[in-house]
Structures are given as C-alpha cells and as structure tokens.
Amino acid sequence: MDYGRPVEFGISVVPSASELDAIRTAVNTAERSGLDLVGIQDHPYQWRFLDTWTLMAGLLAETQRIRLFADVANLPMRPPAMLAKQAATLDVMSGGRFELGLGAGGFWDAVAAMGGPRRTPGQAVEALEEVIAIIRQAWSGQRSVHFEGRHYSAHGYHPGPPPAHPIAVWIGAYRPRMLRIIGRLADGWIPSLGYVSLEQIIEGNGMIDAAAVGAGREPSAIRRMVNVSGSIGPGSAGGAISGRVDDWVELLAGWVTDAGLDTFILWPTDPDPAQVESFGREIVPGVRAEVARRRGRRSESQHGDDGPR
DSSP states (O other): OOOOOOOEEEEEEOOBGGGHHHHHHHHHHHHHTTOOEEEEOOOTTOTTBOOHHHHHHHHHHHOSSOEEEETTEEGGGSOHHHHHHHHHHHHHHHTSOEEEEEEOOOOHHHHHHTTOOOOOHHHHHHHHHHHHHHHHHHTTTOSOEEEEOSSOEEEEEOOOSOOSSOOOEEEEOOSHHHHHHHHHHOSEEOOBBTTBOHHHHHHHHHHHHHHHHHTTOOGGGSEEEEEEEEEESTTOOOSSEEEOHHHHHHHHHHHHHHHOOOEEEEEESSOOHHHHHHIIIIIHHHHHHHHHHHHHHHHHHHHOOOSOO
C-alpha cells in the first residue's frame, strides 16, 4: 500500500511552561534542519502546560518557513466558530503556515472541571462532525455561516478574515466511526504509534479508503500521518523506535511504501536538540531517497523495460 504522496516530517513538542526555552530551541532547530512541521498537543486543563494556541502564535512569529499545527485541538474546550477564527488568524499572520489537527476530546472529568461539556463517545463523534461543518463554512468565503446541530449551532454570523491558504483538517482518532468521518470529510489522519499498532494503522487506512470512495473521493487525497516517539543514535533507547540513522531510514521508508504512511511527527524521548537536527539532516533525506528508489523500482517492475537491451 503506497498512496504515492510526497513524504513530510516534523516534531511535536510538549507545551510545558517550565520548558519554554527548550521548546523554542527545538522549534528553531527543526526549522534550520529542514523539517516541515511542528505539532503541539492541546490539553488546557493540564496546569503545567501553556495555552497551546498562544504558544503557537509566538512560535510562528519566531520562525519563517516551518508550519505549525495543533496535535490535536481539544474540541470540547474550543467552540467551533472561535476555532475557525483563531486558525484563520494564525494562518494570515504567518503567511499560510498553520494547519489544524482536531480531536473529539477525552479526560472528561478535567474538561468538566473547566466548565466544558461531558460527552459520551458517541456524542463526541457527533460534535466533531458538526465542528467540521461549521469551520468549513467559515473558511469557504461565504458571507454568513448557518448551521443547526445537536451540539453546536451558528445563526448567520459573518466569518473572516479568510485563511491565507486552504488550511488542512487532520483528525486524531482510532474508532471505526471516526475513521469513516476522516474518509468522508477530512484532509488527513494522525494517530499515535503506541495507542495503535502498525497493523491497526494499515487496517484503519482500509476503513478510511472505503469511506472516501463511498463519498466520491480519491483515497490518495487524504494524508496519512503518525506521531512516533523515539530516539536516534547508537545505543539509544526509549519510545516506539530507537536505533541508528540507518535503522530509522529503513523502517520509515518501509512504512511509506508498504503501510501507506506519508508524514512522520517525531516526539523525541531525548531532549537534546541534536536529536531534532539528526532527524532533519540525516533521516529525512535518507528516507526520501530510499522511498524514491523503492517507488522507481516498483514502477519499473509494473511497466517492464521496453528500452533496448
């Protein structure tokens, strides 16, 4: 399974208030090292964490090229009309460098303690689908947004400003109903290795594909991402992956051409900025070269060699 998409890479940082200097160092190292993305988890009820959206605004202001996204935005704490407004604002201010990861929510006791809703799994799925409908309208260029749902509504409010580019909507989810929503409505899937296995990711890709085809979409239009924790270097240990650069290259290239993944977000288990630099300067070009080699070899085997012998 290979959807033929370009391969991208990034890191995720934990928004700990006590680690602000380390966060800035990691993000600037990611930019200098040629990475594409930085993801930041969104748990506003965690007292040790900075507000993710304020942090993303600061980091976008301190960088010039790399894109940022919420990995993933906490929907129970973020009303959809404001979510659409904040996302579009960050995109405009950064010149089109913001993408939106969405999650249906969890940790319901903590959400309720902050005044948010307490939802069943089924209600959380319903709410997420309603949020997608509202934010799509808000970014569409329509003069007003109208929506009436079970969990959210919009009664003719005027959205704007529009985003600077078509903001992608990536969903972090695992259950079949959510995967079908991704296939019908979203631009990408972003699970975390450890919460699911590679085999479950491959199975989930099949569910997304079937839903996409049923909705008249090409499965290859949907990005297949993965959060993966790990460490790089001889004798490294910890996380879902640990090993030398060559080990990482071989593994990730195989995940592209055999499991359909196209975007890898590293959660470094070692805070040393050299880990981020090694990921960007050594592993990324290695994976891209190996994927190109495998795809070229596969194309030759499929079409044969009609040239002179």
